[in-house]
Amino acid sequence: MSAFQLVSSILIFILSVFFTVNAQPSIICNSGKFQKMGTNMNSLPFCDRGLSYQVRAKDLVDRMTLEEKVAQIGDNAVGVQRLNLPGYKWWSEALHGVSDVGPGTHFNSNVTAATSFPTVILSTASFNETLWKSLGEAVSNEARAMHNLGLAGLTFWSPTINVARDPRWGRIIETPGEDPFVVGRYAANYVRGLQDVEGYLNTKDPNSRPLKVGACCKHFAAYDVDNWKGIDRYHFDAKVTERDMVETFLLPFEMCVKEGDVASVMCSYNRVNGIPTCADPRLLNQTIREQWNLHGYIVADCDSIEVMVNGHKFLNDTPQMAVAQTLKAGLDLDCGVYYPKYAMQAVKEGLVKEEEINHSLKNLYIVLMRLGWFDGTPGGAFVQLGKNDICSPQNLELSADAARQGIVLLKNNNTLPLSFSSGDLKPTFAVVGPHAKATIAMIGNYALKTGLACRYSTPIDGISAYGNVKYAPGCSNVKCQDGSGVPTAVVTVQNATATFVFLGLDLSIEAESLDRVDLKFPGSQETLVTEIASAPNVGPVIVIIFSAGGIDVSTIARHPKVSAIIWAGYPGAEGGRAIADVIFGNYNPGGRLPITWYPADYVDKIPMTSMQLRPLSDLGYPGRTYKFYNGSTVYPFGYGLSYTKFTYTIRSAPKLVTFNLARLQKCRPIDFSDGQKLDCPAILVEESKCREIIKIGLMVRNTGPKDGAHVVFLYTVPPSNIAGTPIKRLVAFKRVFLRAGESQPVIFNLNACKIFSIITDNAYELLPAGEHSIVVGNKPDAVTRNIALRFQ
Structure with a gap:
C-alpha cells in the first residue's frame, strides 16, 4: 500500500468514525438557524415547546400561503425555506427490516445494508408476540440510526396487515396470515416495537406521545387481489358484505389503531362496493378517525388518486374533482403528485375548502413533532x-432466531433431527434444488433494491457446517420449466448420507402485482423430488420449501422415501443457518402454519375475486380460512410438528357464565336452526358494559424426550344451532417453552363478551345465549370444555 493510499484509508476511517459517533439529526426549532435568517425564534409559536402540538401545528400552517401548503401534501414535501422548514420525504419502508424501497431511505458506501429479518409470514408462524415486538424495536433502532446518519426519514409505511383470504394472493409474503385476530395482534406488537419511546407509553394527550418512528398499517381495506387472470388492483371492485367487513377486513386495522396507536393508515387502490377506499368518507373520516380515534394521518397508496381517475374512472372525475373527493373523505397525504399538482386549482374552483388542506397539514405536522423533527426526541x-447499530451482531442473531422460531416441520418419519456419533466419518450430504444457494430469494420483497444484505447464510452454507456437500441444482430456477437437470441431481444424491432438496416459490411466482393461478409446485419441481426419492442408494430425503402461500405437497408427503418436509417461508438473510439448526437438532421446531394449505383443486372451486368468506352453496363455493372452510386440507391452520410431544389439561373454566342485564337493556332475537326458544336469546355487545372476565386455566406438559417451544391455541365454538357462525374462532394464543417432562400452567383472562360474540348477517355484534365451548389446541390433540351463557 502506498503512503497516499494509507493516508487516504486512515482519513476515510476517521471520517467514518466521526460521522458515526457524532451523528446528530437536524432539528427545525434551532434558535441559531433562525438567528442566521434574521428571525427571533421566540416570536414563533410553532417553536414554543410550552404549547400543545395542535396549537403549534396550526400556527405553522397558518403562516403558509396556499401555494406553500399544497406543496407539502405529497410524499415528497418541498418545505418552506422562509420558515426554516426543510423538505421531507415521507415514503420509507420497514416491513421486515429497513429497505430502500421508497425515496425516503437510501444506502451508501458507509452503510450498504440493514438487517434482513424473515418475511412477515414466517415471523408470524412463531406465534410469539414478544418476538414480534422485539423485531419492531430492532428495526426501529436501525431506522433511527440511519436517520441520524442522514440516510432515512422517520416515517415508515409498514406493516402490511391485510388478511390472507385467498391462497393465490401474491402478497401473502407480507402478511401475518389468514386469521384477523392474529393479524391484529401482530400489527399491534410490531407497531409498538417500532413506535414506543420508553417512559412515554401513557400520556394524557395521545397526540403528544413521542414516537421513535412513525409506523403505518396498510392497505385499508378489503385489499387482496393484485393481478389475477387480467383482473388487477387498479380496476378491481371488491364486493364485500358488511358482515365480512366488520368480522374480517376491518378488525386488524381497528386493533392496529386502538391497541397499537399507529401513527398512520394507508388506504388501498381498490374500490369497496363501488367506492375507491381513498375517497370513502365512511371508511376514512367516520371509521378510522371518529370511531377508532386515530392519532395521526391517513395516506394514499402510491398514485391511488391517479388510479381513481384513470383506472376506476370514479364518477368520471377530473383530477381536481378527485383531489377534492379524497381531501373531504379524510385523506391527508398523497403518495403521488395529484395533491401538489391539482389541489390549488380544486380550491380555486370551489370544489374543496382550503380548511381541508389545513386540517391535513396539521395532522402531518403533529406526527413530525411527535417524532422529534422540530425539537428533538425527549x-x-x-x-x-x-x-x-446497523447489522449489529445482536440483530443478526435476532434475525436467525426469528427464522428458527417460525420454521414449521410438516412431516417427519422419525428422521429429524439428524445426528451422527463422534466416531463416524464426516458425513456427505447432497444439497439440490433451485433454492440450494438462495440469497436474494430468502429475503423476499420490500428488501434492498440492490439485493444487498449485511451478509448471507445460504442453505448450502448451513448444511456445509455439518458435513461435506455434493451439489446439483436440478433446475436452473424455481419455475423449473426444463427438467433436463433432474437426471444429474439423481446421480448426485446416490450414496449420500442424507439429501436436502430446497425448492418452492419466489417473487417470480408470488409477489406484489402477481397472484398465483394454481397451488402446485412450479414446473418439474415435484418430479425432481420424486425422482430423487426413488433413486437407488439414496439416504433420507428432506424437502425444505420456500414459499409464502401454501403448496399442495400431497404427492411428496405420501412418498415413503421422503422422510421429512420443512416449510421455511422466506427466512431472511440468516436463513441458511436457521434451517440447519432445525435439521440437526440445535433447535426444536415450534412454528405453526398461519394459513390453511388447501388441495390444488381449491382454485377450481372458487374464483379469487369472490370476497365471500362463508360458503356459497348456490354457487358451490367453499368457505375460506379455517373459520369457514370445512373441506379437506393438505395442512390446516395452526399445524406444525415438534421433536417432542405436548399434552393439555383444562384445569379451570366456568361451566356457566351469567350476564346481568341493565334495567333498560333489550334482548335481541336470533333464529335458532332447531327452533329453540329462549326468553333472552342474545344481547347487543355495544349496548353492554362487557366487564365479565373469565379465567381459563390450562396445564401444558412436555411428555416427550426433548426440550421445546409450543404454541397454545385457544378457540371458541358458538352454539351449533346458530347458522352462519364460524366453525371455530381463535381468541387467544401463547408460545411457551418447556423442558422434557416439564409441566407449565397457562392462564388466559378473557373478556367473555368479546370471545363468545358473533357477527350477524346484518353486521351487528351479538352475544348469544346457549352452549358455547372452548377448544384448546388442534386436532387430534385438542381438548374441549363446554361453557353455557345465560342472561338474567
Whole structure:
C-alpha cells in the first residue's frame, strides 16, 4: 500500500468514525438557524415547546400561503425555506427490516445494508408476540440510526396487515396470515416495537406521545387481489358484505389503531362496493378517525388518486374533482403528485375548502413533532444510535432466531433431527434444488433494491457446517420449466448420507402485482423430488420449501422415501443457518402454519375475486380460512410438528357464565336452526358494559424426550344451532417453552363478551345465549370444555 493510499484509508476511517459517533439529526426549532435568517425564534409559536402540538401545528400552517401548503401534501414535501422548514420525504419502508424501497431511505458506501429479518409470514408462524415486538424495536433502532446518519426519514409505511383470504394472493409474503385476530395482534406488537419511546407509553394527550418512528398499517381495506387472470388492483371492485367487513377486513386495522396507536393508515387502490377506499368518507373520516380515534394521518397508496381517475374512472372525475373527493373523505397525504399538482386549482374552483388542506397539514405536522423533527426526541433519546447499530451482531442473531422460531416441520418419519456419533466419518450430504444457494430469494420483497444484505447464510452454507456437500441444482430456477437437470441431481444424491432438496416459490411466482393461478409446485419441481426419492442408494430425503402461500405437497408427503418436509417461508438473510439448526437438532421446531394449505383443486372451486368468506352453496363455493372452510386440507391452520410431544389439561373454566342485564337493556332475537326458544336469546355487545372476565386455566406438559417451544391455541365454538357462525374462532394464543417432562400452567383472562360474540348477517355484534365451548389446541390433540351463557 502506498503512503497516499494509507493516508487516504486512515482519513476515510476517521471520517467514518466521526460521522458515526457524532451523528446528530437536524432539528427545525434551532434558535441559531433562525438567528442566521434574521428571525427571533421566540416570536414563533410553532417553536414554543410550552404549547400543545395542535396549537403549534396550526400556527405553522397558518403562516403558509396556499401555494406553500399544497406543496407539502405529497410524499415528497418541498418545505418552506422562509420558515426554516426543510423538505421531507415521507415514503420509507420497514416491513421486515429497513429497505430502500421508497425515496425516503437510501444506502451508501458507509452503510450498504440493514438487517434482513424473515418475511412477515414466517415471523408470524412463531406465534410469539414478544418476538414480534422485539423485531419492531430492532428495526426501529436501525431506522433511527440511519436517520441520524442522514440516510432515512422517520416515517415508515409498514406493516402490511391485510388478511390472507385467498391462497393465490401474491402478497401473502407480507402478511401475518389468514386469521384477523392474529393479524391484529401482530400489527399491534410490531407497531409498538417500532413506535414506543420508553417512559412515554401513557400520556394524557395521545397526540403528544413521542414516537421513535412513525409506523403505518396498510392497505385499508378489503385489499387482496393484485393481478389475477387480467383482473388487477387498479380496476378491481371488491364486493364485500358488511358482515365480512366488520368480522374480517376491518378488525386488524381497528386493533392496529386502538391497541397499537399507529401513527398512520394507508388506504388501498381498490374500490369497496363501488367506492375507491381513498375517497370513502365512511371508511376514512367516520371509521378510522371518529370511531377508532386515530392519532395521526391517513395516506394514499402510491398514485391511488391517479388510479381513481384513470383506472376506476370514479364518477368520471377530473383530477381536481378527485383531489377534492379524497381531501373531504379524510385523506391527508398523497403518495403521488395529484395533491401538489391539482389541489390549488380544486380550491380555486370551489370544489374543496382550503380548511381541508389545513386540517391535513396539521395532522402531518403533529406526527413530525411527535417524532422529534422540530425539537428533538425527549432527553436526546436515540441520538447515540449510529452505524454500529446497523447489522449489529445482536440483530443478526435476532434475525436467525426469528427464522428458527417460525420454521414449521410438516412431516417427519422419525428422521429429524439428524445426528451422527463422534466416531463416524464426516458425513456427505447432497444439497439440490433451485433454492440450494438462495440469497436474494430468502429475503423476499420490500428488501434492498440492490439485493444487498449485511451478509448471507445460504442453505448450502448451513448444511456445509455439518458435513461435506455434493451439489446439483436440478433446475436452473424455481419455475423449473426444463427438467433436463433432474437426471444429474439423481446421480448426485446416490450414496449420500442424507439429501436436502430446497425448492418452492419466489417473487417470480408470488409477489406484489402477481397472484398465483394454481397451488402446485412450479414446473418439474415435484418430479425432481420424486425422482430423487426413488433413486437407488439414496439416504433420507428432506424437502425444505420456500414459499409464502401454501403448496399442495400431497404427492411428496405420501412418498415413503421422503422422510421429512420443512416449510421455511422466506427466512431472511440468516436463513441458511436457521434451517440447519432445525435439521440437526440445535433447535426444536415450534412454528405453526398461519394459513390453511388447501388441495390444488381449491382454485377450481372458487374464483379469487369472490370476497365471500362463508360458503356459497348456490354457487358451490367453499368457505375460506379455517373459520369457514370445512373441506379437506393438505395442512390446516395452526399445524406444525415438534421433536417432542405436548399434552393439555383444562384445569379451570366456568361451566356457566351469567350476564346481568341493565334495567333498560333489550334482548335481541336470533333464529335458532332447531327452533329453540329462549326468553333472552342474545344481547347487543355495544349496548353492554362487557366487564365479565373469565379465567381459563390450562396445564401444558412436555411428555416427550426433548426440550421445546409450543404454541397454545385457544378457540371458541358458538352454539351449533346458530347458522352462519364460524366453525371455530381463535381468541387467544401463547408460545411457551418447556423442558422434557416439564409441566407449565397457562392462564388466559378473557373478556367473555368479546370471545363468545358473533357477527350477524346484518353486521351487528351479538352475544348469544346457549352452549358455547372452548377448544384448546388442534386436532387430534385438542381438548374441549363446554361453557353455557345465560342472561338474567
